[in-house]
Amino acid sequence: xxxxxxxxxxxPAKRIRALLALAALVLSSAPxxxxxxxxxxxxxxxxxxxxIGLTSFADRVAARTNGFVTLVNAFDNELKISxxxxxxxxxDGRIAGGDAFAGALSGLDPVLGLSTLxxxxxxxxxxxxxxxxxxxxxxxxxxxxxxxxLYLTIWPATGLWSDHALAGADDLPKLNLRxxxxxxxxxxxxxxxxxxxxxxDKALAGLKDHQLNAFLTSGDGGAGRKLWDFLPHFTAINYAxxxxxxxxxxxxxxxxxxPMQREVxxxxxxxxxxxxxxxxxxxxxxxxxxxxxxxxxVEPAPQSLVAALRNAATSTIASWEAKAGTDAAAIVAWxxxx
Numbered sequence: 127x128x129x130x131x132x133x134x135x136x137x138p139a140k141r142i143r144a145l146l147a148l149a150a151l152v153l154s155s156a157p158x159x160x161x162x163x164x165x166x167x168x169x170x171x172x173x174x175x176x177x178i179g180l181t182s183f184a185d186r187v188a189a190r191t192n193g194f195v196t197l198v199n200a201f202d203n204e205l206k207i208s209x210x211x212x213x214x215x216x217x218d219g220r221i222a223g224g225d226a227f228a229g230a231l232s233g234l235d236p237v238l239g240l241s242t243l244x245x246x247x248x249x250x251x252x253x254x255x256x257x258x259x260x261x262x263x264x265x266x267x268x269x270x271x272x273x274x275x276l277y278l279t280i281w282p283a284t285g286l287w288s289d290h291a292l293a294g295a296d297d298l299p300k301l302n303l304r305x306x307x308x309x310x311x312x313x314x315x316x317x318x319x320x321x322x323x324x325x326x327d328k329a330l331a332g333l334k335d336h337q338l339n340a341f342l343t344s345g346d347g348g349a350g351r352k353l354w355d356f357l358p359h360f361t362a363i364n365y366a367x368x369x370x371x372x373x374x375x376x377x378x379x380x381x382x383x384x385p386m387q388r389e390v391x392x393x394x395x396x397x398x399x400x401x402x403x404x405x406x407x408x409x410x411x412x413x414x415x416x417x418x419x420x421x422x423x424v425e426p427a428p429q430s431l432v433a434a435l436r437n438a439a440t441s442t443i444a445s446w447e448a449k450a451g452t453d454a455a456a457i458v459a460w461x462x463x464x
Contacts (some may be wrong), residue, residue, distance in 0.1 A: 217271075
């Protein structure tokens with residue numbers, strides 16, 4: 127058929143019709159590009175700051191790619207994949223990616239535990255600047271394992287939820303406490319608490335079975351899980367401002383055309399910016415919700431309690447710096463001087 131189409135192209139009037147026919151033939155024989163769907167997950171509820179981020183990212187990706195790339199999000203650990211398990215689940219194809227609590231990923235690379243180091247950052251501004259400095263290290267840690275970092279979410283400051291009021295350092299040995307990563311577990315044990323690092327679903331089970339009487343988490347994490355049903359006291363120790371990290375399998379990202387890749391990353395940048403904007407009022411909103419549900423918020427925290435935790439943190443920070451390397455240690459040193 128092609129010679130028949132090309133023959134009349136010497137005649138200008140017929141040339142256009144011939145070209146159109148040829149184009150139609152080529153297009154009709156080409157396979158249609160299939161839409162892309164990424165299954166993403168988070169341990170946290172949809173109304174938690176992590177869940178809000180995934181929802182926002184999904185909306186932005188769909189809008190920017192005109193529906194070519196869509197996200198199917200699973201919240202509240204629906205898929206039974208904890209933050210620490212998400213990288214492996216992405217690599218073996220169970221999910222495309224997710225939003226994982228960074229502290230739980232420190233087993234992949236120590237640098238991913240930077241944001242959970244105790245008493246390193248004490249303000250939103252310093253948290254943002256510190257993570258901006260650390261971002262290239264985060265990206266490399268993910269890339270080395272076949273994963274693509276999409277965006278960061280900074281969480282409100284971590285505090286202590288407990289079933290009784292904490293008057294000071296002497297109350298720490300009375301706590302059977304859920305810590306949120308290896309670093310925080312080590313610090314709390316050094317301070318005298320019976321602490322263990324547990325994924326959120328196991329921690330909630332332990333709380334309901336009365337094996338735990340305290341949680342180390344933010345007002346955001348606690349409010350999303352309604353911890354007030356078991357732990358009606360919150361002590362604002364301002365322990366850390368952790369991050370969660372949204373990522374996708376590098377192969378899934380590389381399979382997109384370059385224009386689609388640019389749109390996905392633009393959506394990621396917008397999501398990170400909106401997540402940071404959300405943080406400005408998040409603590410106040412959480413506290414209001416907590417008080418409405420009978421939580422007793424102690425702020426500032428008792429001095430002896432904070433002093434004991436700061437002292438206990440010294441060796442954990444030093445150990446982390448030795449494992450994480452000089453570039454990461456330099457970022458921590460800068461943050462502590464702010």
